[in-house]
Structure formats: C-alpha cells, structure tokens
Amino acid sequence: xxxxxxLDELPKRLLKNxxxxxxxxxxxxFVGEGTExxxxxxxxxxxxxxxxxxxxxxxxxxxxxxxxxxxxxGTVIWIKNAASYTQGNQAQNQAQTQQxxxxxxxxxxxxxxxxxxxxxxxxxxxxxxxxxxxxxKCGQ
Numbered sequence: 001x002x003x004x005x006x007l008d009e010l011p012k013r014l015l016k017n018x019x020x021x022x023x024x025x026x027x028x029x030f031v032g033e034g035t036e037x038x039x040x041x042x043x044x045x046x047x048x049x050x051x052x053x054x055x056x057x058x059x060x061x062x063x064x065x066x067x068x069x070x071x072x073x074g075t076v077i078w079i080k081n082a083a084s085y086t087q088g089n090q091a092q093n094q095a096q097t098q099q100x101x102x103x104x105x106x107x108x109x110x111x112x113x114x115x116x117x118x119x120x121x122x123x124x125x126x127x128x129x130x131x132x133x134x135x136x137k138c139g140q
Contacts (some may be wrong), residue, residue, distance in 0.1 A: 025082035
C-alpha cells in the first residue's frame, strides 16, 4: 500500500478564509517601504524601476527567496483582489503608452509623412534653419 503524502503548507495558507485561486496573483520581486503604514512598495525588477503599492491586508502569503535559490534574493507574494492590481497597472501602462506615442508623433519626419499620406503635399518652408548648437550665432 502506498504511503499517504503529507499535505503542503501552501494550499492551506492560500485557500483559507474562502479565498479562490482565481482571485490570487503570485508575484516575484523585492519588498520596499510603503507609502503608508499599512502597505508596501513591491518592486518587480532588480533595478527597482517598476513597482506597485500593495495593501498589507491583500497579502495572503509570502516566501523569502534564499541566496541559494537566487543570488539577489527577493520575495514571492500571493495577493488577493488580483483584478484590482492588474487592472490598475494596465490603466497606468496604457496612459504611459499614449503619452509616449504622442511624443513620438510630434516630429517633423512624421508630419511630412502624415501630410503625404493625407494628400496634403504642401512643402515646408525651405531655408529656415533652427540653430542646433543653441548659441544663436552660427546658424547651424
């Protein structure tokens, strides 16, 4: 007869209090000080450039990553109310993408292309030079 396996701690912790797996988000990163006493800043990359704020009450479980598992360490967290975190980040990313696109499409090359595509082939004034160096004297 096969020996019965011991139950793991992870399902016990994650499925307590009627939490559903669909509502949980597992994230690897680095824990930093929060903006308030009841939250943390969770960095998603070792350069600490991408982060989001997590409420303490939304952290269902966490596991510290040891140096033997990853030389830079870190933490894995399981967050409840996953939809509120993923939707919030998507909205922020979408706003940033729109801002980047607006900056990209402001240049002269794009404007010339847009004028050509739209049939507006009015040439730009020639002979107008904008100083590159900024001194205003050399006209380069």
